Amino acid sequence: MILGGDGYCGWATALHLSNRGYEVAIVDNMCRRTFDDQLGFNSLTPIKGIHERVRVWEEVSGKRIQLYVGDICDYEFLSAAFQAFEPTACVHFGEQRSAPYSMMDRSRAVFTQTNNVMGTINVCYAIKEFAPECHLIKLGTMGEYGTPNIDIEEGYITIEHNGRTDTLPYPKQGNSFYHLSKCHDSANMLMCTKTWKMRTTDLNQGVVYGVATPETMMDDRLVNRLDYDAVFGTALNRFAIQAAVGHPMTVYGKGGQTRGFLNITDTCKCIQIACDNPAPPGEMKIYNQFTEQFSVNELAALITEAGQKLGLDPQVINVPNPRTEMEEHYYNAKHSKLQDLGLEPNLMKESILESLLTTVVKYKDNVDQRLILPGVNWTESASVGKTIAKV
Numbered sequence: 449m450i451l452g453g454d455g456y457c458g459w460a461t462a463l464h465l466s467n468r469g470y471e472v473a474i475v476d477n478m479c480r481r482t483f484d485d486q487l488g489f490n491s492l493t494p495i496k497g498i499h500e501r502v503r504v505w506e507e508v509s510g511k512r513i514q515l516y517v518g519d520i521c522d523y524e525f526l527s528a529a530f531q532a533f534e535p536t537a538c539v540h541f542g543e544q545r546s547a548p549y550s551m552m553d554r555s556r557a558v559f560t561q562t563n564n565v566m567g568t569i570n571v572c573y574a575i576k577e578f579a580p581e582c583h584l585i586k587l588g589t590m591g592e593y594g595t596p597n598i599d600i601e602e603g604y605i606t607i608e609h610n611g612r613t614d615t616l617p618y619p620k621q622g623n624s625f626y627h628l629s630k631c632h633d634s635a636n637m638l639m640c641t642k643t644w645k646m647r648t649t650d651l652n653q654g655v656v657y658g659v660a661t662p663e664t665m666m667d668d669r670l671v672n673r674l675d676y677d678a679v680f681g682t683a684l685n686r687f688a689i690q691a692a693v694g695h696p697m698t699v700y701g702k703g704g705q706t707r708g709f710l711n712i713t714d715t716c717k718c719i720q721i722a723c724d725n726p727a728p729p730g731e732m733k734i735y736n737q738f739t740e741q742f743s744v745n746e747l748a749a750l751i752t753e754a755g756q757k758l759g760l761d762p763q764v765i766n767v768p769n770p771r772t773e774m775e776e777h778y779y780n781a782k783h784s785k786l787q788d789l790g791l792e793p794n795l796m797k798e799s800i801l802e803s804l805l806t807t808v809v810k811y812k813d814n815v816d817q818r819l820i821l822p823g824v825n826w827t828e829s830a831s832v833g834k835t836i837a838k839v
């Protein structure tokens with residue numbers, strides 16, 4: 449059962465698992481599409497509605513994906529979906545996932561934490577009540593750890609203090625209401641796991657880039673979403689689009705901000721690995737789900753090189769950083785557990801960047817340049833509702 453299966457990671461993962469013979473259901477309330485409607489955004493790629501998506505998938509692959517349209521915060525709906533599908537694994541992508549969105553204004557901060565924290569508590573109760581053996585695979589983010597001045601471990605850290613030693617959850621210090629919603633989720637899940645002997649895996653995912661996967665390439669109508677606006681677009685995807693339309697790549701501040709990254713095809717593989725290796729009852733496994741780390745300046749340099757090979761002329765500008773974050777810092781995050789379980793990473797090479805740029809160039813006429821510059825400043829988060837679209 450893929451919660452959030454109409455979204456960027458969820459759609460690619462649902463097709464990946466379905467193509468490999470897993471019986472898949474998508475649960476989604478389409479709120480991601482509503483955010484775009486409210487803010488005047490759109491995916492660069494022309495995505496089809498979810499009903500058409502699953503119809504086309506059946507036509508192309510002969511495989512059926514079940515669909516449950518509804519809100520996981522609505523426990524009655526979620527219970528009915530659990531009872532109908534009887535999942536053995538539940539992959540939870542179904543959250544509001546943008547840090548800038550959560551920092552726009554008070555109501556969106558409250559929405560983000562309510563939607564994410566309440567949704568995850570509901571999922572834990574649904575598993576306890578209707579599918580106690582079901583393995584919960586929950587998407588967290590590397591952003592939960594922040595940027596501490598020591599190595600980041602995979603979930604747990606052994607600390608010696610005043611002569612005693614214990615292995616404890618690694619300290620979390622999210623720097624937006626969104627990241628903090630994930631920290632709260634992790635704490636809630638750990639408590640439920642221990643108390644109700646649930647099987648859970650918390651995946652601290654890095655920034656995902658890329659758009660095509662073998663399944664979405666089977667038919668144009670299966671194309672995945674690609675966000676480039678300043679609220680939902682993630683760094684590398686945004687840089688690729690900026691380079692393709694001749695807009696300078698907008699590096700925030702000094703550009704030394706370093707994060708973990710992974711290709712969308714590796715997101716799918718990691719989820720499959722997590723599904724195939726369920727946690728034992730009462731234990732929460734934690735993996736850092738990324739394959740390489742880069743600074744923002746390094747990303748801009750990689751896109752510049754790949755873009756020049758395609759005849760583009762990518763430029764870089766440093767814009768004032770709208771986020772409150774360190775722009776130069778130590779960063780060394782461990783990420784070996786998924787590779788130990790068999791992940792063969794699809795690393796960021798020229799060929800991958802070139803194929804991303806080629807896809808982006810194909811759809812570049814859809815780009816609305818007004819949406820490219822940063823629109824949300826952390827320190828100016830408003831108590832009254834904000835809009836983004838500029839006329």
Ligand SMILES: NC(=O)c1ccc[n+]([C@@H]2O[C@H](COP(=O)([O-])OP(=O)(O)OC[C@H]3O[C@@H](n4cnc5c(N)ncnc54)[C@H](O)[C@@H]3O)[C@@H](O)[C@H]2O)c1
Nearest residue numbers: 452454455456457476477478479480519520542543545656
């Ligand atoms: N995209 C990234 O780079 C990235 C990086 C790290 C972690 N993650 C995490 O992975 C998950 C998926 O990210 P994504 O980029 O695919 O996001 P997305 O917004 O594209 O997809 C999320 C989906 O969940 C659905 N959803 C949200 N709240 C829901 C609710 N209450 N009930 C039912 N459906 C709901 C949305 O409609 C959407 O289709 C998120 O939890 C995100 O925090 C993503």
